[in-house]
Each structure stands twice: as C-alpha cells, then as structure tokens.
Amino acid sequence: MEEMSQKLIQPIIWPANPPDLNPIEAVWDRMKNYIQLHHPNLGDGKQRTLDSLRKILKEAWNSLSPEDLVRLTESQPARFQAVTDADGRTTRYQGLKIFQPHDQIQG
16 A cells, blocks of 8 residues: 555545445346246246256346346446445445336346
C-alpha cells in the first residue's frame, strides 16, 4: 500500500463478495427460477443423467433473450451507484428486475 501511495496510485475499495456488482449472479438466479418453474420435479431425489441435466441447463440459459443480457449489462452503472451510496454494503438493488416475468417466458 505504501508503494502504491508513493506512486500516487489510489486503490479502489471493493467489497469482498459483491453480488450487487456481479451481473452473473442475476443470471444464475434467473436460471434457477426458470428451472424450478419448468422442472418442479427436478429436486425429487430421483437420479438424472448428465445429458438430461445439461439439456435442462441449456433450456434455462436459452430462456434468456439477448435483450435481457443487454439490459443486465446496462444496469451495471446503477449497481455501482447503489453500492457507492451504501458505502460498499449490500444493497437492495435487484438486477432481476431487468428480466421479463416468468409467466411471459415461452418454454
């Protein structure tokens, strides 16, 4: 830190695990919700083949439109601002708002 200070380099304070700053967290959550909605029996304890699980994951991924991902990317400045306003603490910012409701998804 001292060497950085001598070179006039200012470190950025970054939260240790910033889900508010990590857009992929919203994607994972969306995919999880899609799978729970469209494959409610998946957690029934029955064994599944790796291929069937891959198919379900691809289906969940494909439920995301390019527009959804653009909106998620465009939400990044608001995420940074929310974390800044909260002094680096977790925020109530919900990146999932950028996605269309599940009932509008064609599956």
